[in-house]
Amino acid sequence: MTVFTLSAAEREAALLPALTALTERHRLACEPYRRILDAIGAAGPYDRVAALPWLPVRLFKTHELRSVPEEQVFRVLTSSGTTGQRPSRIYLDREAAAAQPRMLAATLRAVLGERRMPMLIVDSRSVVRDPALSARGAGVLGMMNFGRDHTFALDEQGELDAEAVKGFLARHGAEPYLIFGFTYMAWLHLRELGMDLSQGVLVHSGGWKKLAEQSVDNPEYRRRLGEECGLRRIHNFYGMVEQIGTVFLEGPDGGGLYCPDFADVVIRDPDTWQEAPPGVPGLIEVVSTLPTSYPGHVLLTEDLGVVHGVDDGVWPGKRFSVLGRLPRAEARGCSDTYRQAAA
Amino acid sequence: MLDVRFPDGPPVPVDTLLDQVTAGGDLAVGDERVRDFLTGFGRRLLRPTLSRRHPELGSLGFFLRRSELQRTVQSLRGDHVRVPRGLVFHIPPANVDTVFVYSWALAALMGNRNVVRLSPRAGAVASTIVDTLLESLDGADPVVAATQRIVCYDRSDSITAALSSACDLRVIWGGDRTVDEIRKHPLTPHARDLTFPDRSSFAVVRSSAWLAAPPATRVAMAEGFVNDSYWFDQAACSSPRTVFWVGPRGECDAARADFTAHLSQAVTQRGWAVDAAMAVEKRVATYGMAADGSAGAIDFHGNALANVTLSTAVAAPRRWLGTGTFAHARLGSLAELVPLVGRRDQTMTHFGFSRAELLELAQVLAGRGVDRMVPFGDALSFHRVWDGVDLAAEFTRLVMVSADR
Numbered sequence: 120m121t122v123f124t125l126s127a128a129e130r131e132a133a134l135l136p137a138l139t140a141l142t143e144r145h146r147l148a149c150e151p152y153r154r155i156l157d158a159i160g161a162a163g164p165y166d167r168v169a170a171l172p173w174l175p176v177r178l179f180k181t182h183e184l185r186s187v188p189e190e191q192v193f194r195v196l197t198s199s200g201t202t203g204q205r206p207s208r209i210y211l212d213r214e215a216a217a218a219q220p221r222m223l224a225a226t227l228r229a230v231l232g233e234r235r236m237p238m239l240i241v242d243s244r245s246v247v248r249d250p251a252l253s254a255r256g257a258g259v260l261g262m263m264n265f266g267r268d269h270t271f272a273l274d275e276q277g278e279l280d281a282e283a284v285k286g287f288l289a290r291h292g293a294e295p296y297l298i299f300g301f302t303y304m305a306w307l308h309l310r311e312l313g314m315d316l317s318q319g320v321l322v323h324s325g326g327w328k329k330l331a332e333q334s335v336d337n338p339e340y341r342r343r344l345g346e347e348c349g350l351r352r353i354h355n356f357y358g359m360v361e362q363i364g365t366v367f368l369e370g371p372d373g374g375g376l377y378c379p380d381f382a383d384v385v386i387r388d389p390d391t392w393q394e395a396p397p398g399v400p401g402l403i404e405v406v407s408t409l410p411t412s413y414p415g416h417v418l419l420t421e422d423l424g425v426v427h428g429v430d431d432g433v434w435p436g437k438r439f440s441v442l443g444r445l446p447r448a449e450a451r452g453c454s455d456t457y458r459q460a461a462a
Numbered sequence: 463m464l465d466v467r468f469p470d471g472p473p474v475p476v477d478t479l480l481d482q483v484t485a486g487g488d489l490a491v492g493d494e495r496v497r498d499f500l501t502g503f504g505r506r507l508l509r510p511t512l513s514r515r516h517p518e519l520g521s522l523g524f525f526l527r528r529s530e531l532q533r534t535v536q537s538l539r540g541d542h543v544r545v546p547r548g549l550v551f552h553i554p555p556a557n558v559d560t561v562f563v564y565s566w567a568l569a570a571l572m573g574n575r576n577v578v579r580l581s582p583r584a585g586a587v588a589s590t591i592v593d594t595l596l597e598s599l600d601g602a603d604p605v606v607a608a609t610q611r612i613v614c615y616d617r618s619d620s621i622t623a624a625l626s627s628a629c630d631l632r633v634i635w636g637g638d639r640t641v642d643e644i645r646k647h648p649l650t651p652h653a654r655d656l657t658f659p660d661r662s663s664f665a666v667v668r669s670s671a672w673l674a675a676p677p678a679t680r681v682a683m684a685e686g687f688v689n690d691s692y693w694f695d696q697a698a699c700s701s702p703r704t705v706f707w708v709g710p711r712g713e714c715d716a717a718r719a720d721f722t723a724h725l726s727q728a729v730t731q732r733g734w735a736v737d738a739a740m741a742v743e744k745r746v747a748t749y750g751m752a753a754d755g756s757a758g759a760i761d762f763h764g765n766a767l768a769n770v771t772l773s774t775a776v777a778a779p780r781r782w783l784g785t786g787t788f789a790h791a792r793l794g795s796l797a798e799l800v801p802l803v804g805r806r807d808q809t810m811t812h813f814g815f816s817r818a819e820l821l822e823l824a825q826v827l828a829g830r831g832v833d834r835m836v837p838f839g840d841a842l843s844f845h846r847v848w849d850g851v852d853l854a855a856e857f858t859r860l861v862m863v864s865a866d867r
Contacts, residue, residue, distance in 0.1 A: 151753035151754070152753070155749050155752040157752070157759075158749075158760045159760050175749060178746060178749055181746065181750050182750060389741055390738075421742060445739050445742060449695075450696070450784075
């Protein structure tokens with residue numbers, strides 16, 4: 120059972136009614152969302168997914184947006200706020216909170232298989248022990264559900280713990296195992312390790328900013344980790360707390376990120392806001408049917424991306440890459456007002 | 463240590479700097495030697511090579527014409543003797559390059575010794591200004607270089623504290639946070655602060671006047687409004703953020719539609735565009751206003767121009783919403799503006815009102831807010847009366863002299 124089955128046309132046919140229904144559901148249940156739709160004059164019927172009204176993802180930092188009464192909120196997720204910024208607040212009811220890990224598991228099953236594998240984590244145990252759990256810690260903790268015999272490759276000081284990794288490989292090195300880490304940390308520490316990881320399945324996420332500064336792109340990342348560590352199975356993924364449970368997963372061929380059947384991306388030209396054709400970069404809009412308790416089913420991110428192809432990869436649907444983050448808007452002016460406004 | 467940008471010199475400790483400036487000689491209000499220097503400097507700014515590249519330097523040069531300086535000095539004549547305050551410490555904002563010159567030039571003209579703290583983040587225009595000032599020292603009286611300093615230092619509490627305790631007047635631009643930050647450093651008991659906190663501005667248009675205006679006037683007004691707004695990405699404290707339309711509903715709607723069309727055209731013609739980051743910023747801000755219930759409708763005319771129809775005039779936003787985002791509200795009469803105005807409101811750009819009406823409004827406002835009322839196109843023009851203060855007068859003290867009878 121995999122969730123990478125729908126061609127672009129099938130996906131469009133499945134998602135359009137589901138997302139339209141979600142739009143109407145949130146319109147009725149979330150007053151601030153209704154006001155936004157009214158103000159921009161958004162009204163159905165919508166003839167395609169790209170015609171659905173989107174929300175800028177940052178609104179979840181500035182506003183409380185939920186479609187369930189306060190007493191039905193089961194969990195509130197928060198994003199890591201960069202300095203001076205409020206974190207996003209995502210409200211899940213019991214149903215949404217249950218669906219989210221289930222769909223994440225279904226998505227990752229495509230590369231991890233049915234059974235839990237032994238798991239090597241390229242991080243320190245302390246990141247999941249800190250009572251004020253960081254976004255990084257939450258990410259690690261979330262992924263730990265997908266493995267067993269968790270071994271942390273870094274000690275409490277963040278230094279490589281070669282003995283621990285050796286022990287792990289002695290126990291599990293002969294069969295497939297899962298390696299999880301943030302993109303940059305995996306790059307840094309797995310190469311430093313200098314061990315044979317050829318049975319490993321590396322799953323990584325977290326962004327390319329630091330690697331881009333070192334001119335390391337995804338093909339280079341895969342090539343070097345393959346050459347230096349024997350890693351053949353490498354899967355990057357892209358996701359955000361505002362669409363928790365939905366991740367866009369790199370296929371086995373490394374040919375781009377693929378969308379699970381319940382999600383899709385629309386690349387928008389930031390001048391015309393129309394959908395950009397394959398090959399033309401733009402802002403990434405992410406759509407997913409998972410956000411049922413908050414109006415996060417159609418979100419315009421501040422990430423730039425490009426669709427490489429449609430229905431032409433190892434899995435059906437769109438194949439895309441994330442190209443980087445939009446810089447923060449800056450204004451000239453005679454006071455520091457604008458910085459406060461932006462905070 | 464402080465980097466000394468003007469006059470040219472090696473870095474010095476703050477105590478040395480203060481000793482040098484104090485020993486630099488005395489100046490008088492309206493000092494001829496300073497006037498000569500400022501006019502020479504102003505002339506250099508008006509050179510076409512410079513003012514074409516940086517139009518704001520042209521405005522500054524215009525402000526420093528001999529006749530203008532003369533007018534300023536003369537306007538301060540009165541029954542009492544005006545004398546300089548002494549040492550003025552200026553803290554200009556980092557992001558508007560020309561403000562420090564206006565503030566400093568007036569203080570120098572009034573015969574003060576000045577130390578200007580130029581932010582290390584100051585832009586290219588500030589460097590051009592400093593270079594031009596240095597050039598202008600050629601042939602200037604040595605007293606100018608001896609009494610005036612432009613310095614640069616990274617955040618240093620000890621330097622700011624030393625300059626604060628030595629000065630007779632401290633001039634703080636740059637908004638609420640800067641004012642609060644700098645005020646942690648005490649002044650000597652007789653000294654005072656002149657502060658320029660965060661402000662915001664709006665425009666008022668009489669709808670009937672707009673609709674009756676000849677086409678050429680509307681085009682010119684739209685261009686003026688665009689300059690007022692887009693020059694500093696609408697983040698300048700004097701740039702309008704809300705437009706109040708005065709008149710009956712149908713007329714206001716028609717006037718606003720026509721204004722928007724003219725504005726859109728002026729923006730396109732002037733080539734003002736916003737990048738993707740700014741376009742997203744505007745969506746975040748305007749959608750946020752809708753979510754709050756303060757925006758009833760939002761319409762975009764490309765990324766460069768966004769209109770927000772306020773659900774009530776009370777919701778007029780003071781904060782920055784991204785370049786080219788205008789909130790609109792309708793008022794039945796100019797008087798309806800009065801309860802909406804607050805201390806934070808600085809400049810009211812206007813179209814379609816008589817001088818008498820504006821004077822009356824200023825009286826009725828009675829200090830609630832609004833320190834400037836200027837026509838479209840003049841929002842960013844510096845005037846020595848700024849934020850409710852006559853700067854030139856503020857840079858002096860008065861000596862009351864009563865002779866034997």
